[in-house]
Amino acid sequence: MKVETVARAQRQAYGRNFPPPFFCFPPSAGPEPIWDGTRMSEPVLRGQLREREPMGRHVSWRAGGVADRAYEPVDLADLRVFLANRAAGEAIYFVGLGSNLLVRDGGLHGTVVFTHWALRGIRIDPGQCEIAVEAGVACPRIARIAAVNGCTGAEFLAGIPGTLGGALALNAGCYGGETWDMVTRVQTIDRQGDLHERTPAEFEIGYRSVTFKADGGRRTAEGIHRSSLIPHPSEEWFIAATLRFLRGDSAAARRRIKELLACRIASQPLSQPNAGSVFRNPPGDHAARLIEACGLKGHVIGGAMISPKHANFIVNVGAARARDIEALIELAQRAVGEKFGIELECEVRIVGEA
Numbered sequence: 608m609k610v611e612t613v614a615r616a617q618r619q620a621y622g623r624n625f626p627p628p629f630f631c632f633p634p635s636a637g638p639e640p641i642w643d644g645t646r647m648s649e650p651v652l653r654g655q656l657r658e659r660e661p662m663g664r665h666v667s668w669r670a671g672g673v674a675d676r677a678y679e680p681v682d683l684a685d686l687r688v689f690l691a692n693r694a695a696g697e698a699i700y701f702v703g704l705g706s707n708l709l710v711r712d713g714g715l716h717g718t719v720v721f722t723h724w725a726l727r728g729i730r731i732d733p734g735q736c737e738i739a740v741e742a743g744v745a746c747p748r749i750a751r752i753a754a755v756n757g758c759t760g761a762e763f764l765a766g767i768p769g770t771l772g773g774a775l776a777l778n779a780g781c782y783g784g785e786t787w788d789m790v791t792r793v794q795t796i797d798r799q800g801d802l803h804e805r806t807p808a809e810f811e812i813g814y815r816s817v818t819f820k821a822d823g824g825r826r827t828a829e830g831i832h833r834s835s836l837i838p839h840p841s842e843e844w845f846i847a848a849t850l851r852f853l854r855g856d857s858a859a860a861r862r863r864i865k866e867l868l869a870c871r872i873a874s875q876p877l878s879q880p881n882a883g884s885v886f887r888n889p890p891g892d893h894a895a896r897l898i899e900a901c902g903l904k905g906h907v908i909g910g911a912m913i914s915p916k917h918a919n920f921i922v923n924v925g926a927a928r929a930r931d932i933e934a935l936i937e938l939a940q941r942a943v944g945e946k947f948g949i950e951l952e953c954e955v956r957i958v959g960e961a
């Protein structure tokens with residue numbers, strides 16, 4: 608593709624003056640909608656829109672209900688057109704690899720947007736140890752690319768089986784690292800399809816929690832369920848971020864990745880469908896220790912079980928329904944509350960109708 612065609616496609620995809628020069632993901636093939644500086648010309652959708660999408664296929668628990676609609680955009684320009692043409696009241700949920708998500712059996716009213724096929728650009732500036740990554744890129748890929756290029760600080764991402772978008776939404780972390788530690792700026796998209804460049808200072812960032820300050824925290828405060836954090840359908844989602852690392856030894860970073868993955872294999876039930884840690888660790892303690900102390904390891908409800916290997920994991924042992932998983936969540940919360948007076952908070956996101 609000619610240079611000017613690439614530049615035009617990028618302008619159409621990202622708008623004037625956006626993204627900054629460092630961002631230049633490869634534009635997609637196929638017909639581009641025309642961006643005249645104010646709005647897209649025609650609602651030409653190039654992605655796949657499906658009705659009644661079984662979400663069990665898209666979440667790592669391999670369980671759960673159906674979403675009214677699901678859209679798989681082909682690229683950012685297509686996503687912009689799609690969002691710009693949504694009805695005002697339509698609930699929209701961005702979904703990455705579904706590794707921290709449960710859709711209740713009664714289904715999800717609204718439209719799910721999958722990011723991992725469309726937002727796959729990644730560009731490294733080895734001189735600055737900076738990586739610009741689109742939100743659909745899987746975290747382990749970021750860890751690998753950083754390590755290979757002699758950038759250190761991303762090794763912990765190797766064992767997090769979600770997308771960068773999910774990691775940004777949840778401030779995913781482990782082994783002493785957290786996603787937002789390395790973020791210098793993010794790009795978001797709103798429901799009009801408009802793009803925004805934001806800095807970490809615009810977010811309230813905590814342990815597995817990220818809130819956009821401009822709306823006073825309403826996005827995560829609304830709709831808190833006793834067993835989970837059900838975010839109010841957000842009006843702005845992550846599409847990319849720039850991550851900065853330290854210059855270091857590539858071989859050492861790759862060794863570190865191997866060590867961290869070995870720790871996970873030894874301690875987590877990775878051969879069974881799960882969603883990682885179900886509960887946040889309460890201050891100064893571990894949810895797994897508390898659940899195990901209540902004698903709940905190996906406890907089964909329907910097709911779901913509290914893992915005998917790691918008590919903060921619930922595994923699908925065969926045709927689990929979302930309600931089996933939720934019943935175990937509530938059981939663990941009740942038991943830990945009664946025995947220790949500690950309220951376990953869900954780390955996994957539970958959405959949809961019971």
Ligand SMILES: Cc1cc2nc3c(=O)[nH]c(=O)nc-3n(C[C@H](O)[C@H](O)[C@H](O)COP(=O)(O)OP(=O)(O)OC[C@H]3O[C@@H](n4cnc5c(N)ncnc54)[C@H](O)[C@@H]3O)c2cc1C
Binds near residue numbers: 768776
């Ligand atoms: C085996 C296993 C191990 C795990 N280990 C860890 C760990 O060590 N540390 C850790 O923190 N987590 C861990 N997790 C949980 C999970 O992988 C992370 O939370 C991950 O960041 C979720 O990313 P995802 O793409 O799968 O998000 P999803 O599950 O698809 O979505 C999770 C939430 O993020 C929102 N979201 C997704 N994409 C976007 C976006 N682009 N913009 C705005 N919101 C978005 C969704 O709406 C949803 O509310 C583990 C999970 C598994 C299965």
